[in-house]
Amino acid sequence: MSSFETWQSPLSSRYASKEMSSLFSNATRFGTWRELWLNLAIAEKELGLSIPDEAIEQMRANLKLDERQMKLAAEEEKRRRHDVMAHVHVFGEVAPAAAPFIHLGATSCYVTDNADLIFLRKALDILLPKLAVVIERLAVFAEKYRALPTLGFTHMQPAQLTTVGKRATLWIQELLWDLRNMQRARNDLGFRGVKGTTGTQASFLQLFDGDHDKVEQLDDRVTSLFDFPYAMPVTGQTYSRKIDIDVLSSLASFSATALKIGTDIRLLCHLKEIEEPFEKDQIGSSAMAYKRNPMRSERVCALARWLGNTLNNARETAGGQWMERTLDDSANRRLSIPEAFLTADVILTVLQNISEGLVVYPAIIKRHINAELPFMATENIIMAMVRDGGDRQKCHEHIRVLSHQAARVVKEEGGENDLIDRVRKDPYFAPIVPRLDELLEPSSFVGRAPEQVDKFLLKWVQPALAPYQDALKSSLRAELSV
Structure with a gap:
């Protein structure tokens, strides 16, 4: 069947x-298995x-592997019901001199688990620079709008002013924590190494005639050939699936940041204060031609929810392993780990x-501030009146009455906020009327x-x-293809 006649994951196809x-991909997975068999043989040969x-x-x-070998391996797996042995067989066909030595002393998890650890590390190596780029782009944005006043919101109600750039630093700070978490997860990764069927290294001890030192050297040598900092000191047949929790936790935490950023931008698009990129020929709605929907931020939010939920698979899988291992982890991890990384990759591209x-619209922002x-x-x-000799309590009562009158105009009549006009016309406030424009300057409210933006970018963002x-x-x- 052609590709459009079967279901494909939008993560890879779209x-x-x-x-x-x-x-x-399968090409990378099975090619990595062959590298593992090669390095095992190299280390075994070096040790005698x-x-x-x-x-x-x-x-x-x-x-x-070429397409012919992939087809042969698929046929072998169908016949033998064992993917690792199918590839041992096919590798032996193209490397006949090596056939007696491929997978010597190893268990399937020597290739499957060590390969997975390699993929986890490489996947984080792909994500980390992309995350750094997003941080840098937002840092440029924050610096550009460091001093542009805008309404702050608490409870999604207007609150004290902040700046457009300062709000962006809230996003950046969380992304910096995500960068730290992914770096930690990446640098903490060890290698399963050469441990045997239940982690006891019994098969390798037999291969080396009971020489414990050589078995330890073999474990260390294979680990070093793949440039991992250490081999896990103990394992069962598999490496502990808590490792997957550690790694996917960093991605799930990032998903929360992405959801926050995407949601904030969607709300700001609703207010028409900010607009996400919109292509010249982009269509916002099939019916409403005027619309400019925040589809990119919506995609971020959709995928972030998916990414956050992948962590639960790792948690349940790790907790459900029996003794030295069970195989109920395999099918789940084949889905959850690649899809978690593919999703994080997509989110970073969209961000x-x-x-x-x-696009920032200062005129709209100013209109909202003025309201x-x-x-x-x-x-x-009140403070200006007190400094001019007024009574704080009397002033408070005057301004309270005028505020309620202005609020009634806004809420009940749909009019503009005319509080300042009322203050200008009230003889009580005559002493400070000449200073009203100064007292209402938005920049004095941020x-x-x-300065927080400047210091944050210098002290925290640049070093990271x-x-x-x-x-x-x-x-x-x-650029987004779709």
Whole structure:
């Protein structure tokens, strides 16, 4: 059947990057198995096992599988009901000198689990620079709008002013924590190494005639050949599935950040204060031609919910393992781990695209400020009257009465907020009328927001991005295919 006649995951067919899709492909998986068999044989030979040079050479020359080998392996798996042994058989056919030594002393999890750890590390290596790029793009945005006053919202009700740039730093700070969490998860990864069927290394102890030192050296040597910092000191047949929890936790935490950012942007689009990128020929609605829906942010939110829920698979799988292992983890992990990384990859691409094309509308922002600022300025007016010799309690009562009158005009009549006009006309406030424009200047209500942006970018963002300068220099604008 052709591809459009069967279901395909939209993560790979529609959204995810080529590099992430390729990492979790069968070609990469089975090619990595062959690398594991090659390095096992190399280490075993170095430690004294009689493995011919020709065997090593043939294995090294056939690390990549072609379509014919993939077809043969699929046929073997169907017949033998065992994917690892199917590939042992096919690898032996193309490297006949190595056939007696492939998988020597190993269990299936030597290739499956070690390969998974390799993929986890490589997948994080793909995500981390992309996350750094998103942080950098938002940092540019925050710096540009560091001092542009805007309404702050608590309970989604107008609150004290902040700045557009300061609000962006709230997003960036959470992304910095995600960068830290992914870095920790990546750097904490060890290798399962060479542990045998139940983790006791019994088969390798037999291969080396009871020489415990050589078995330990074998474990360390294979681990070093794959450039992992350490081999896990103890395992069952598999590495502990808590490792998957640690890794997917960092992705699930990132999903919460993405959901927060996407939701904030959608709300700001509703207010018409900010607009996400919109292509020249993009259609917002099939019926309402005028619409400019925040479809990118909506996609981020949709995928973020999916990503966050993948963590529960890892948690239940880890807790449900019996003794040294059961196989009920396999089918679940084949889905949850690749899909978690593919989803995170997509979200980062969309966030980069959004952050590179956010449009700010200062005039709309100012209109919203003007509608609310008179109420917020009442405290400034009271303080100015007191400094001019007025009585604080009398002033408070005057401004309270005028505020309620203005609020009634807004809420019951649908009019504009005329509190300041009422203050100007009230003889009681005559002493401070010449200073009203000064008292109503929005920039005087944002506190240290601009300075906070500057310090945050300098002290926290720049150091966090320092290891990713090459990625930042080489990164292109993120274009979405659909």
